[in-house]
Amino acid sequence: MTMILLVDDDKGLVNLVFQSLIFEKYLCEIAYDGAEARRKLADPVFDFIILDWQLPDATGPELLQEYRAAGGAAPVLMLTGKNSVEDKEMGLDSGADDYLTKPFSVKELTARIRALLRRPQEVQDNQLRAGDLVVDPKNRKVSLAGQAIVLLPKEFQLLEFMMRHPNCVFSTEELLNRVWSSESESTLEATKSTMKRLRKKLDPEAIYIHTKHGVGFIFQTENKT
Numbered sequence: 001m002t003m004i005l006l007v008d009d010d011k012g013l014v015n016l017v018f019q020s021l022i023f024e025k026y027l028c029e030i031a032y033d034g035a036e037a038r039r040k041l042a043d044p045v046f047d048f049i050i051l052d053w054q055l056p057d058a059t060g061p062e063l064l065q066e067y068r069a070a071g072g073a074a075p076v077l078m079l080t081g082k083n084s085v086e087d088k089e090m091g092l093d094s095g096a097d098d099y100l101t102k103p104f105s106v107k108e109l110t111a112r113i114r115a116l117l118r119r120p121q122e123v124q125d126n127q128l129r130a131g132d133l134v135v136d137p138k139n140r141k142v143s144l145a146g147q148a149i150v151l152l153p154k155e156f157q158l159l160e161f162m163m164r165h166p167n168c169v170f171s172t173e174e175l176l177n178r179v180w181s182s183e184s185e186s187t188l189e190a191t192k193s194t195m196k197r198l199r200k201k202l203d204p205e206a207i208y209i210h211t212k213h214g215v216g217f218i219f220q221t222e223n224k225t
Helices: 011-023 034-041 060-069 085-093 106-117 153-164 172-179 188-202
Strands: 003-007 027-031 048-052 076-080 098-101 128-130 133-136 141-144 147-149 209-212 216-219
Touching (some): 003 011, 011 027, 034 060, 128 153, 188 209
Parallel strands (some): 003 048
Antiparallel strands (some): 133 141, 141 147
16 A cells, blocks of 8 residues: 655644545555654655645755755645645755645545656656656657657757656746746747647647646646546
């Protein structure tokens, strides 16, 4: 069974989430502060982590950076009351796989857990995989059904970013800030053009990259019904 670590100091929220996770047949342990979270994060038993942004003695991004630096690879869903693009960037940069703003629906929480547990897994050679698509970040190579796909540098960076954050919707502005963050002259049109080229080369039938009209783009690994 999937073992989840829930880290939050709001005991009312923790109780609600804990009961929902147990109902969904997950195993769950709780940490109410940073010190307790650090002790439990050192144990590789956890398959998934739900981490609050602000704890009495630590911040979620701080704990997450320590966890990733120590080799922790479990998917992490960050809970926060912050909702600006800058805050979302900080959470993702610290190693979060997804980001849920309070207040939230428990149904949405459990849906996101299921989605993240189905995400493309990094294997020992650090390749990213989703179906027939394989991305090798170290050697900057992409293949689809065994056939090499040649991508321009920004196309590759955009694909790698989306595969590392599967089933998450990003607006064009968010992609601009995340993938072109160091290039002050980049524009929304450049981002859109790169996405268009990437989809034409890699995914003309929209198997992986989907448009959420009026919202943004998503690299989808869940089966559509």
